[in-house]
Amino acid sequence: MEGAMTDFPPPFSGTQQDETLELRPKFNAEGLVAAIAQDAASGDVLMLAWMNADALAATLETGRATYWSRSRGELWVKGETSGHVQDVVEVRVDCDQDAVLLRVNQTGGACHTGRDSCFYRTVGPDGQTLSHDTNSD
Amino acid sequence: MEGAMTDFPPPFSGTQQDETLELRPKFNAEGLVAAIAQDAASGDVLMLAWMNADALAATLETGRATYWSRSRGELWVKGETSGHVQDVVEVRVDCDQDAVLLRVNQTGGACHTGRDSCFYRTVGPDGQTLSHDTNSD
Numbered sequence A, B: 001m002e003g004a005m006t007d008f009p010p011p012f013s014g015t016q017q018d019e020t021l022e023l024r025p026k027f028n029a030e031g032l033v034a035a036i037a038q039d040a041a042s043g044d045v046l047m048l049a050w051m052n053a054d055a056l057a058a059t060l061e062t063g064r065a066t067y068w069s070r071s072r073g074e075l076w077v078k079g080e081t082s083g084h085v086q087d088v089v090e091v092r093v094d095c096d097q098d099a100v101l102l103r104v105n106q107t108g109g110a111c112h113t114g115r116d117s118c119f120y121r122t123v124g125p126d127g128q129t130l131s132h133d134t135n136s137d
Helices: A014-019 A053-062 B014-019 B053-062
Strands: A033-039 A045-051 A066-069 A074-077 A086-093 A099-106 A121-123 A130-132 B033-039 B045-051 B066-069 B074-077 B086-093 B099-106 B121-123 B130-132
Touching (some): A045 A053, A045 A099, A053 A074, A053 A086, B033 B053, B045 B066, B045 B099, B053 B074
Antiparallel strands (some): A033 A045, A086 A099, A086 B121, B066 B074, B086 B099, B121 B130
């Protein structure tokens, strides 16, 4: 994102990136890293969203999950409108630091459909049809 | 991916996509969906990777997690070289079907570094330094 106000040190490559103890996020060509939100209590995976440098910095600073809305082209404090906020318990990065994992305490449903998790449908044995997981409804 | 042999029906938009009971993956401009692998037993998030249509179809057909390697530009049957395969227990899709969640039985470490999960480092309270999660080492 051209307008990002936050600077992180640049990523290393290879093993050095895997082992560094510095946060050096590897943003993609659009300036984003993938962000997985996981319920800290149940372990359920709630959603997948995206963060630019500002969103990641805001999440770390405020303890409220903040993403980059690709559709709206703006920072998105999760739950700002709905009240369905995510209080961040822990932030993890993966080996090459192009993905982050947030363990969160989720208020209300994480999904915009109102469901607890965005992953409320399972693929059936035919590989074509979906069924609803009633636990997530 | 131009060379993809597998066709899925195209995604709907909005609520129709959220509620359909047909698998209609929403591939991005590069023909990919994000794929989260989660340990079916522990609930630990293991890794984030990518799938094109062929990788998703192969995963559904074989029950072995198969991704698209962006660095190598080829299908990647997870564990084919290392033996660290993922047997897929369940495949879920998110509301707009641009992400899938695999619940897997993981043999060996999921991470290429040998660790159980790729998310083996947590971001410290300073928002800059990482520490190793000894549970994942």
